[in-house]
Every structure is written in structure tokens, then in C-alpha cells.
Amino acid sequence: MTDTDGHVVARIGKPHALRGEVTVQLHTDDPESRLVPGTVFDTRAEPGSGVPRRLTLATTRVHRGIWLLGFEEVQDRTGAESLRGTRLVLAAEAFEDEDDDEGWYEADLVGLTARTPDGEVVGEVVALELGAAQDRLVLRRPDGTRALVPFVEAIVPEVDPEAGRLVVDAPPGLLDLDSSGE
Numbered sequence: 001m002t003d004t005d006g007h008v009v010a011r012i013g014k015p016h017a018l019r020g021e022v023t024v025q026l027h028t029d030d031p032e033s034r035l036v037p038g039t040v041f042d043t044r045a046e047p048g049s050g051v052p053r054r055l056t057l058a059t060t061r062v063h064r065g066i067w068l069l070g071f072e073e074v075q076d077r078t079g080a081e082s083l084r085g086t087r088l089v090l091a092a093e094a095f096e097d098e099d100d101d102e103g104w105y106e107a108d109l110v111g112l113t114a115r116t117p118d119g120e121v122v123g124e125v126v127a128l129e130l131g132a133a134q135d136r137l138v139l140r141r142p143d144g145t146r147a148l149v150p151f152v153e154a155i156v157p158e159v160d161p162e163a164g165r166l167v168v169d170a171p172p173g174l175l176d177l178d179s180s181g182e
Contacts, residue, residue, distance in 0.1 A: 006042060006089040007105045009034045010067070015080035021059070021068045022080045024088070025130060027106065031067060034090065035060045041088040051086050104128075104151075104159060113165045114139050114149070122168055122175055123147060139168075139175070147175045 010031075013023035028034045037057050045051035052073050059070035074080055106128040114123045114137070123139030128151065135151040149155060149168055158167040168175075 006091045007107060008044070008087045009041065009090050010069075010088045012069075012083045012086045012088065014084060015077045016063070016068050018077050019070065020074040020076050020080045021070045022074075022083055024067050024069055026067060027087075027130060029103070035067065035069065039090075041090060044087040044089055045083075045085065049082065049086075051083060055083075055086075055088065108161050109137065109159070109166070111164070112159070112161065114168045115165055117167055117169050122170075125166070137166075137168075141175070149174065 008027045010024040010026050010028070013025055015021065016023055035057060037059060039057045041055050041057065043051050043053060043055055055074075056072040057069060058072045059068075061068050071083075074083065109125045109128055112125045113121055114125060115121055121142060123141045125137050126140045126146075127138040129136045129138060129148070137149040137151050137156065139147045139149060141147055149170060155168060155170055155174075156166055157169055160166065
């Protein structure tokens with residue numbers, strides 16, 4: 001499966017309790033309709049990790065504000081631990097009826113060239129980190145360092161996937177604040 005074949009709905013976190021449930025970081029604004037028992041997700045995991053190519057959702061519940069998922073293929077904590085970091089993906093067709101102006105998926109953004117309003121290349125988008133207050137674009141800077149950019153309209157006023165770019169109108173120093181080597 002390639003990034004264009006679907007959208008990441010959630011990323012699996014740590015195991016919860018002993019029966020194979022896992023916590024998830026949501027990548028959807030509609031978990032109630034996406035995380036329904038019986039839904040089959042394609043998975044994206046590190047090569048050689050042993051994670052099944054597909055997982056069937058068996059249970060969902062929210063505990064203290066955290067979504068917990070159980071899968072038919074995972075029966076215990078050890079199996080749940082092996083899923084850590086796995087992304088759950090739904091086919092793009094599942095999103096066809098949605099309004100395109102609702103937002104951006106990580107797959108839409110990764111690979112875009114980040115430029116200043118003057119056209120200077122400041123990096124390439126390598127990931128989208130979801131946050132409680134705001135999401136952040138992870139840029140690989142031309143010198144190989146990483147920078148985090150708040151993904152808000154005031155700083156990223158233009159996203160143009162067809163042109164393969166987005167505009168980053170960052171205040172002075174922002175791109176250097178969170179830089180770290182990869």
C-alpha cells in the first residue's frame with residue numbers, strides 16, 4: 001500500500017491492561033464513524049516488525065479521554081506491544097464523500113516542498129505531528145536538520161499539493177528554534 005492508497009486514521013500507542021487493547025493517537029476528526037468494530041484496517045509498520053498487513057477492529061472504548069482499541073488478531077499484552085507505532089489506514093474510497101476543505105491528511109503533505117512567501121526553499125515536509133492544541137509540520141531543512149512548524153493558517157497560508165509545495169510564512173527564528181539533527 002502506498003500513501004496514495006489510503007488515509008491514516010490512527011497511530012497505535014502503548015498496550016492497555018492484559019487483554020490486547022492498545023491506546024491510539026487519532027488522525028481523524030470523526031472516530032465514531034471510522035472506529036467501528038468489524039472495520040478492517042490496512043497497516044503501516046516497520047518492515048520486518050511482524051505486524052499483520054491487516055487488522056480487524058474487535059472493540060472500541062474511551063477510557064479517561066483516551067481511545068482504546070482491541071483487534072481480533074491480538075489477544076494479549078505481548079501482541080499489543082508489538083503493534084506500537086503501527087498506523088491504521090482506511091482506503092481513500094472511505095473518504096470520497098467528505099468535504100475536501102475539512103483539512104489535510106499526512107499523506108497529502110509529506111513530500112511537499114516548503115517555501116517562504118518569496119520562494120526560498122526552507123525544507124521538505126517529512127511528517128505531520130498531531131497535537132492537542134495544534135498540529136505541527138515536521139520539515140527536513142536543506143542542511144539536514146529538522147524543524148517543527150505550527151500547522152496554522154497564519155504560518156502556513158497556502159498548501160498546493162498539485163504544485164508540490166506549501167508556503168511557510170514563519171516569524172524570524174521559528175525555523176531555527178526546534179532544529180535538531182535527524
